[in-house]
Amino acid sequence: MEAPGVPILASAEVEAPHHVGHRERLRERFAKGGAEAMPDYELLELTLFRSIPRRDVKPLAKALIARFGSFAEAIAAEPARLAEVDGIGPAVIADLKLIEAAGRRLARGEIVGRPLLASWNAVLDYCRVTMAFGTREQFRVLFLDKRNHLIADEVQGQGTVDHTPVYPREIARRALELSATAIILAHNHPSGDPAPSRADIAMTREVVSILAPLKITVHDHVILGRDGHASMKALKLF
Structure with a gap:
């Protein structure tokens, strides 16, 4: 039975986790200002969104920067070293290596045929x-x-x-x-x-x-x- 004076919230009205709104704000900032408008750890956050869809990844992104020094160095780190960071599993490593491979392919495309x-x-x-x-x-x-x-x-x-x-x-x-x-x-x-x-x-x-x-x-x-x-x-x- 419903308690007097205590309304039941509809499921649609339940507040979403904090990191959901944070992810949307980061995506909007990236769409408007590009990578140059964001520090390295936020670029890593954007990268981690795909492999870790339901968790606040800011602490993990900052841990990667603390360990390796920069976005580029984290992306280029060897899989075994990435796996040493708490919270980094096979899905994250695969996505980071995909970003690295894409960067290499793009860079190579700038020199082939020229x-x-x-x-x-x-x-x-x-x-x-x-x-x-x-x-x-x-x-x-x-x-x-x-x-x-x-x-x-x-x-x-x-x-x-x-x-x-x-x-x-x-x-x-x-x-x-x-x-x-x-x-x-x-x-x-x-x-x-x-x-x-x-x-x-x-x-x-x-x-x-x-x-x-x-x-x-x-x-x-x-x-x-x-x-x-x-x-x-x-x-x-x-």
């Missing part, structure tokens, strides 16, 4: 998206044709946190196989500092010396880090 020396910022963006936040060194070679269009983008080696084995003669062999007339070298420094090491300089000069008699040009060796990038060509190191 003369790379005329699209240098796009080359740097692509290398940054694919390599800058890795926890192990990775060495990549972009092979170009006579118009400086991309023939192939290949990872030649992956190593430890501070070393990747590189074989200059293998680079030369592969360039000849692909009929490449030029290459761009790129690798990352997981320490974050993109400054070239003595070993980087020596290896680059060896690659240049082996490729020169074959009429294959080394346009640059770019080193990527969380703090930016270094161009060995611009630094006049070869």
Whole structure:
């Protein structure tokens, strides 16, 4: 029986959980102002909405930023490290890796079919998206044709946190196989500092010396880090 003076609320009038209204407000802000109008943790919230539909994800988004440092670093983190964060399960990891893959695909689309020396910022963006936040060194070679269009983008080696084995003669062999007339070298420094090491300089000069008699040009060796990038060509190191 209904108690005197105490109305029964219709189910439609029951107040929705706080995070429901918060999600709508975030979506509206993103629609109006785009990503530039939002801090990294809010972008992560938007990403997490799909994989965690019925929970306040702000604390989880902030935990990811605290652990990895930024939106880009959280997206690029290895699945095993993501799984160490309380509340991150397979669905979240799959969605974060999907965002990472989409970013790489978009960045690659900016360099395919274009003369790379005329699209240098796009080359740097692509290398940054694919390599800058890795926890192990990775060495990549972009092979170009006579118009400086991309023939192939290949990872030649992956190593430890501070070393990747590189074989200059293998680079030369592969360039000849692909009929490449030029290459761009790129690798990352997981320490974050993109400054070239003595070993980087020596290896680059060896690659240049082996490729020169074959009429294959080394346009640059770019080193990527969380703090930016270094161009060995611009630094006049070869």
